[in-house]
Amino acid sequence: MASAGESFFEGAEKLLEVWFEFDDDSLESSLRSIDRKVWEDLLKVVKCEIISRTADEDMDAYVLSESSMFVTKDRFILKTCGTTTLLYAVKPLIKLVKEKCRLKQILDIFYSRKNFSRPDLQIGMHRNFSDEVSHLDKQFRNGAAYSLGRINQDCWYLYTLDNAGVERPDQTFELLMWDMCREKMRVFTKDVSENGLDATKRSGICDIIPGAKIDEFLFEPCGxxxxxxxxxGYYITIHVTPEEEFSYVSFESNVPRESYDELVKKVLEVFRPGKFLMTIFANKASVAKDCHKEINDAESLQGYVRQDHQFCIFKNYNLTYTMYSRPIL
Structure with a gap:
């Protein structure tokens, strides 16, 4: 993390999610059978490293120097901020899974991100979504790329596969927030909080979804x-870039909900952003598949006014994109 006033840090993350199908249910046919050292080597390509790991019966979760990584039996999630080179890891990731596991096929892939504040500081293909798409198209024959929102202002990019995808219930909820409340952001500095646990308690993050097994880290001097x-197999992940000049927070979870209204309210109360965009992915088997109907009617929310709203229907997923901002007084 950059200290305030010294240099710019891009909080907006690149998010990659890949679903795999294996030939059998043996222990070897699982991403979780891959050693940590192997993951560390893969992350060198991305230009980040593992800080800590926690796990439960269904998932391994890694806090990274730039965001997070999650590994289940058949799903890989990598979320990285700053000037990381995430998409350079896609080809070696697939090669790794073929070598270590009994890979049958890739069921689906999702790559998404908000538009960057400083794309000129990114490395290689990551300066431009079109170049990212070209890179992915060389590896996948049936890719589909989308841009939602206002391309001359704030928008959100997506690349996925044009196929049936994952059949069991699946959903992902994201809130990407910026123009953050200065007082709320002070909690995520060493001037106010002693460590990650202290910041989790002071901020109220621990109350957003009670009962979660939390692994947190407070960076020096902030972040x-x-x-x-x-x-x-459910997770939440939060990342905070608190510097006033480029403040940014992301919240992501795959917890299933018929309505995300209460969860949105809790997150907004903890962080109080000036602007935020919300995306909800849900396949046909998910209880969240119809939550877009509620969002469609929400022209205002918790003191925010809706700026953009789009709903997309893919072969097996519904996607809702909505952006809100505080009204100009």
Whole structure:
């Protein structure tokens, strides 16, 4: 994390999620059978490293120097901020899984990110979404790329596969927030909080989804990352870039909800952003598949006014994109 006033830090993350299908249910046919050292080598390609690991029956969760990584039996999630080179890891990731596990096929891939504040500081293909798409198209024959929101202002990019995808219930909820409340952000500095646990308690993060097994880290002199695990293969992850000049916070979870209204309210109360965009991915088997109907009617929310709203139907997933901001007084 950059200290305030010294240099710019890009809080907006690149998010990659890959679902694999294996030939059998043996222990070798699991991403969790891959050694930590192997993951560390893969992350060198991305230009980040592991800080800590926590696990439960269903998932391994890693706090990284730049965000997080989650590994289940058949799903890999990598979320990295700053000037990391995430997409350079896709080809070696697939090669690794073929070598270490009995890979049958890739069921689906999701790559997404908000538009960067300083794309000129990114490395190689990551300066431009079109270049990222070209890189992915060389590896996947049926890729589909989308841009939601206002391309001349704030928007959100997505690359996925044009196929049936994952059949069991799956959903992902994201809140990407910026223009953050200065007082709320002070909690995520060493001037106010002693460590990650202290910041988790002071901020109220521990109360957003009670009962999560939390692993957190407070950076020096500021910045915060956390992973939380819940039974059933569910997770939450939060990342905070508190510097006033480029403040940014992300919240992500795959916890299933018929409505995310209460969860949104809790997150907004903890962080109080000036602007935020919300995305909800849910496949046809998910209880969240129809939550877009509620969001469609929410022209205002907790003191925020809706700026953009889009709903997309893919072969097996519904996607809702909505952006809100505080009204200009």
């Amino acid at each position: 915060y990352s956390m992973n939380g695990l819940l039974p059933g």
